[in-house]
Amino acid sequence: MNNISLNSKFNLGFFPTPLHSLKNLSKKYSEYNLFIKRDDNTGLASGGNKTRKLEYLIQEALNNGCDTIITAGAQQSNHCRQTVAACAVAGLDCHLLLGGYEPEKYDGNLLLSHLLGAKIHFTGENRKGEDIESLKSELELSGKKCFVVPYGGSNFIGALGFVNAVKELKDQLAEQNLIMDYIFFASSSGGTQAGLTIGLELFDLKTKLIPINIDKEMSTISTEEIVLDLIDKGKEMFELKKNYQFKDVALVRDYDKAGYGVITENEKSTIKELARTEGILLDPVYTARAFFGMLDYLNLKKIKPNSNILFWHTGGLPANFYYADKLKGITN
Helix, strand or coil: CCCCCCEEEEEEECCCCCCCEHHHHHHHHHEEEEEEEHHHHHHCCCCHHHHHHHHHHHHHHCCCCEEEEEEEEECCCCHHHHHHHHHHCCCCCEEEEEEEEECCCCCCCHHHHCCCCCEEEHHHEECCCCCHHHHHHHHCCCCCCCECCHHHCCCCHHHHHHHHHHHHHHEEEECCCCCCCCEEECCCCCCHHHHHHHHHHHHHCCCCEEEECCCCCCCCCHHHHHHHHHHHHHHHHHHCCCCHHHHHHCCCCCCCCCCCCCHHHHHHHHHHHHHHHCCCCCCCHHHHHHHHHHHHHHHHCCCCCEEEEEEEEECCCHHHHCCHHHHHCCEE
């Protein structure tokens, strides 16, 4: 890892993303000061947090002389949509392995991935890259040099995007003369959480992370174990001192019972509340679930009064169009 650094990246996004107060919502939850970090405004094919990871992953692919990127996800994957957009910028071919079967109608992220030039392979029950190695072998036989971007972009190289994001946040907090007590965010594949955790220690920010779990465990390896493994690599690279344990990276699993991509009244009410108080749109799969979790913490008084609380908006806007039939039931 000696040849990897926070400066070794392929510029893809518009940074820093805005950090601002949720003034109207803070009046409603008057015991707290609420803020938002707008990674929905990163600028790459409608934005999202994966842009930060892809800056490092695309650079690594180019460093290795690769001409083709392979990654995987659900059909409405924000990660896949941003990956193919990054490939368009970098001049790379992009193959997406997407769970399920080809629909008659393309919409949401699937439509955008198609428009951005992805070569799409539908993989049935396999939505987390189980078929990547067979596709990679096939492409290499045809002369391609492939680089595999893991599910969610969540390996150590990708996590560097959020180590760097903490430096960005620290600079913004200093400019606005703010201290942030808590950061809420959606956690699924682990890279964002690992990068934030490493970054907080590296840049000495005394902020508590509250990761809201989005997806039920799909394997024998927990998200916490994935996060700890990535943090261990960060400890080696950045010579960090703290010994992290499971309790230090535990996800909040109180809001994932419905399952991945199942839209409940919780998500609907939360999308409505933020849209109609602050003019900000969440997505129904990740950020609405995480934002609901944050508001539930406030309603249950799980956070000490007068705290400064940051919600890290990780994007996902296009998914609203895929779930339009469910969301149009939101009442006035």
